[in-house]
Amino acid sequence: MEQNKRSRNNIIHDYNDNKRKKINKTTVETNCLSKEYITNLEDLSNELIYEIFEFLDCHHTFQAFYDLNQRFRNLFLHTNLLIKINISSISKSKFESYVKHIIKPHINRINSLRLSNPFTADMCLLLFPLMTNLIRLQALTLIDIEAKYIEEILNYLSSLPILSSLIIISIDSIKNPNDIYYKIFRLSALKYCQISIEMKQHSRSLSIATDKFSSIEHLIINNDISIDQLDSLLSYVPQLRRLSIGHLEESTYNRTQKNSINLTYLTSVSIELDYVSFKDFEVLVANYFHQVQILRIRVFCIIFSVNHNQTEYLNADGWQRLISTCLPNLCVFDFQHTYRILSSNDQRQAFETLINKFNSSFWIQHQWFFDFQYHDITWSNAAIFYSINPY
Template sequence: MYSVKRKQSFDDRSNKETNKLQCKFDQKITSIENLSIEMFYEIFDYLNGYEIYQAFSNLNHHFQQLINSSSLLLKFKINSPSAELYKQLTLINKHKILSFNIRLTYKSSELFTSYLIDSSLDHLESLVLIEFKTTILISLLMKLTCLPRLFSLTIRTFDTWYELSEIYCLIFALPKLIYIKCSPSEVGGAISLPIATNQKSSTIEYIVIDHFCTLPELCAILSHIPQLRYCHFREVYDADPMNIDTTIQIKLFNVICISMKDCEIKFDTFEQLIREIECPLQVLHITNTYDENNYLDANRWKILILNYLPHLKEFSLTYNTDIGNKSVIQLDFERVKSFTSLFWIERKLILGIKISRYHIIYSIHPFKKRWYNINSFIDFSKCTQLTMTYIPDDEHMEFFMNSICTVLSIVKIYHLEFSKRTIISSSLMKILTVLPELDSLKITSLSISQTRYSFIDDQNFRLVSYHNNITKVYLENVKKSEEVYFLLKLCLRMKYLKVNFIYNVDYKLFFRNFLRTITINRHQYLQSLYFQGPKTDFQIINELKEMINREKLLRQFTINRVLNYIHLEWNLI
């Protein structure tokens, strides 16, 4: 997002550093007034201008001079302004206003039009307008052309825009605008902008179209802003696929970033759009909910990137499909599987899959280091993660397992995460039986089945524990220590364990029992424990270190604090 900061000259910055050093070495600061002017400017940069006046205007002569200085630029955030307040802001401080963030109710919106907006607001760079009536908004936009430094404009209303074409024409006429975001509650009619053909064009470089529009409407909007570099669209859909050749008549020679939150156009059309606009694209983010399987054709994406997106540095694709939909059955799994080929691995683009109650979501995204990436070497061919945000009961487990098998027909899963839900140990067992390649397991919360004692001795449990290859386990919310011990018995090849206790725990008792358990059970691989509890401080670490040495629980080990965790690491004997 385009942001506005108070500008400083080279001399200002030099003086700022000098004053900081003087404050640090030449004097002791015993009063807030001893702070440098530049330091106050930095503090004021985080405050609402009205709050600055309330706090400092009548304090003393020093602060009165400070806030009256022409060098101090003010940011105002106003909710339902009264007439007197707005007069004060515009008349007294009009040459010092850097930004306005104004939220109006329908009752107060009429007040805003009765005050002068002219070139005397010569430092106003950012304007945020919230809840303006459409008629008031149009009237205001007509006045904004006189502002010599208006670089950023954000409009968010709960009104339905029927005059969207007129609003965009007024926005494009603003002579200095660089950033624009339009967020109406609804769009009441079509955008009837013609394709721009004249030489006069907008200066806009960043645009956020936070409303739905058709592809022809989108192309018409973009034709008016040839300087565009970054664009984000909330929802774009096909209106007249048969007329696509006449629709795409624009060139975007400067665009380096495109993001579509909900792309509902056919992939054939999307391909043609990328080919025609001829932009030096570096960043592309696409989310498709159109149920168009071609978006998951890795080879078509590969050809498109190699031939038409040679400058692409960052790419992400999200494809959402309904569970049980025929399109899931019709997926060409081989085409999807190609997302794990060398082309994508070399670019560190990773295939991820999420299963919710009603959807399977496929995503291709840049590699991001996760909790289980504890080594410097990362095998990008084994980074595929399955995230489950829904865990069914026993009655619906079979249908859920079919969804997992659908995923496994596409790709091997090496990392599994149960997110936001508690999983019962018996359900965990069933899921692990079909995921033999797992290297890491993350569980938000675990509930041990009521039949846990007979279940542990069951042959199925032994088979799963002996055959799974899980080496890293993270239990995010531990309620009872037995949950940790269950996972120790289940994951015999575990090397790394991370646990967060959400209740008070006897640290010494837990560590003593834990270390004795792994010794008695000959847990030969485990050598690293990250432990977090309600209280983690250096005193506890010293006490644990003394206890381990005194009771000879480990021979060679290190224990220290890493962020909010106690990290215990020991050598295998």
């Protein structure tokens, strides 16, 4: 995965380099342009100017070219290029100008919109009503937005025909996230969804989906969520292929029954477990992960104790049984278990006895290898057991 990521980054880097070569390494500053740069830019063809427009963020292009002269203004206004908008720290007056000169006249060309600062109520009133007209919008990212605006935004998004990517990160807590989840699952074209919406208090789980389902294929939830809530959420996403949970919490009831939800396409799972018993985790795997090929698990505990149920995650035989029974397609097993306090010799001996069992023939045959480290910290010793990935 990391190799693919590096290859992708190299391709993007080469693509950007080629664009820079086309303009003879001319640098366009967004704040100001000296006369020397203006002279050089005036000599460039319209086609090459459009290459620059495509390379730069639309907001920066507007700042750099719109008031330069009439030629550049006309080029900016009459291009058919799709617009990617990225607005972070901006004053109200500049935002009003941007809405007037860029967003409103070219709203049918905007395919990506990223807002990454807390907006005032006045700014929201300017932008939100326009969202229903973003008919070519494919990706929307909202960073550090106030929770009170999220539901209203989602109401506007429901009419967008090709919105396939949505990222929402709230800056404060929300009272009832279930309404947010419902509205997200009703976005008809959505494929990628990343959300982080902290709750003021634990809410009830969604009702299980029966006839209305989401098209989401990649779901990332970075806020706290219980296994009970996850059960309900997964019933809405039968097309799910990749799942990532930032903080999965324990169940509030006895989870023994087999779930009827079938996630046929789910092949990649990444979860950080927070006081979830291995028994509950086994039920989760048995219910949903039969097709999973990539499994990444993070477990964090405060105190190591052989009598504590968190040591169940260091039971090599338990893992072997679970993988053999419920994860027949597993290729990548990325595992990390951290203990905050492990200081006595008896604790270390018990810890090492458990992890040494991960050296059996089962793990060797799968080419899954492990290591551990001790770390001295201010008031205790920490221990980390983790997989060494040859892939």
